[in-house]
Amino acid sequence: MQPTLSELQTFLNQNEIPKIKSKPKTFLGIAKQPHYENVLSNIYAFYFDVNEEHKLNDLFISSLLEVINESNQQIETFVNFEVLTEFSVSDQKRIDILLQNTDQAIIIENKVYHHLNNDLDVYYNDVAASVKIGVVLSIDTISSINHPHFINITHLQLLSKVMSNLGNYLLEARDKYVVFLKDLYQNTINLSQPLMNENDFNFYFENQQKINNLVTYRVEARKHLEHEVKRAFNTLEEQDLNIRxxxxxxxxxxxxxxxxxxxxxxxxxxxxxxxxxxxxxxxKLIIELKGKALKDKEIYRGITLSGKDNESFYKSKNKVYAHFAVKSYQLEQKDIRSLSQVIINKLNEDGFISTFTKLENILKLSK
Structure with a gap:
């Protein structure tokens, strides 16, 4: 049974509707590449390289070793290594990131949304090193990797460790690469965490019917506005205004x-x-001119809404459209209910219609 208006009002009075926080935008998100594995691999490779111009030195490799050692795998030191991406192995396969020196290797398989169906045996066997370990870097925890020499680390685990260690490196680091790193970290949080937290999600399902009815009321309120705008048009049309x-x-x-x-x-x-x-x-009420009507704006000089020319209209370089006159009104609730009459009154009383008619006459003569 549909709840009554009184019941909905009681629901609103007794419950604070959770505000869903949107995830902060990142540069990778703006570029529409927040989850591309090759893009992320290239960024990781840049930061793993201790000689790169970020001047963060061994921040990334030290943080990775910490996380590896926390998983009961032991690598005491890892120095003088090179960083390789898309490293070719047998069967035309490629390792996403390979960190390797003369004796050691860390094989990194970078996963975001793709399933782990790689031949990890080939990766492991084709890397020449006496001490080597494989890491599957993923967004979500992978319960079973099915390879004795590979462990799972999430992107968030790695970057959280990096951020916790960052303070020791800031003095030498170049600022812009610290900014990029923070953006990478936020991008990882965005990928790793759901938009809604558990409490927000539960609130919706516990109150699903009432919330859906409130959404329906919003839709109906919008339909009311659309109807009132059409009523205003019909009234103006009856006043012999040349509009459609x-x-x-x-x-x-x-x-x-x-x-x-x-x-x-x-x-x-x-x-x-x-x-x-x-x-x-x-x-907001606007008199708008567009297209061919903007070719010679000077023909409109002297026609004004408020007694003086709208200089922003004459200075605008936009050849598609320009606002000749604009006015905003903050309405009371009672005014919104009778919106059609408010629109008609404002257009008449504030000079919109007389200005519109003058512009129309000039355009008629200029043809």
Whole structure:
């Protein structure tokens, strides 16, 4: 049975709705490459190289050895090694990262979302070293690797150890590579941890029906706004204003509507109403010109909404569209319910319609 409005109000009064924290953006995420294994392998190789210009010296190899030794594998020292990526072995296979000196080797298989189906025997047997250990570096813990000389370490385990040891290296390190390292660490956290924590997830399922009904109310509230905008259009159309309703498709269609001039489609009112469902409850009214109507802006000089020219319109280099006049209104709740009348009143009383008509006449004459 659907809960009543009273029951929903009680639910809101008695429960604090959890705020879901979005994951911080990283440069790898912005570049759309947060999980590519070869990209991450190249970054790791750069930091493992003690002679690279990051000046973090042995931070990465020391941290890796700590994690390896915590897993009951022992490598006391590991120095004078080279760092190789995509190292070729038998059967046209490649090791993601190989750390190797004359006697020792650490074989690293880098996994993010792919399954572990690599031939670890080939990797291990084809590396010439008297002391060697394999590491499967993964996002999630792998319960069984099925190879006696390979251990599993998660990316987060390794980088958490790196970050805990970082303080000892900061004095010599180059700042920008420390910034890159922090970004890599955040990227690893983003990949390793779910968006919602357990309490947030449980809250949803414990209150699923009520939350779904609240979402429905939000959808209905948006439909109310769309209906009111259309009512405003119908009223203006009856006032012999030369306009037609143009509704945007996709995401924009939930945010704004255009009242387009039938004399020249490059002139329109833009009604931006998505802010009304936010805390600030903002309505924005715009007279917008676009395309061919922007070729000679000087013909509009002297037509103003507030008694002075909108200089940002004349200075704009945008050849696609420009806002000739803009005004924002913070509405009361009661005003939102009768939004169509508010739109009509603002357009009339604040000079939007008279300005629109003057622009329309100029465009008609310029044809």
């Amino acid at each position: 309703l143009y509704e945007s498709k996709g995401e924009l269609g939930n945010k704004l509507s255009y009242f387009e001039s039938t004399i020249d489609k490059n002139l329109m009112f833009t009604i931006v109403y998505n802010g009304l469902l936010k805390e600030e409850r903002t309505l």
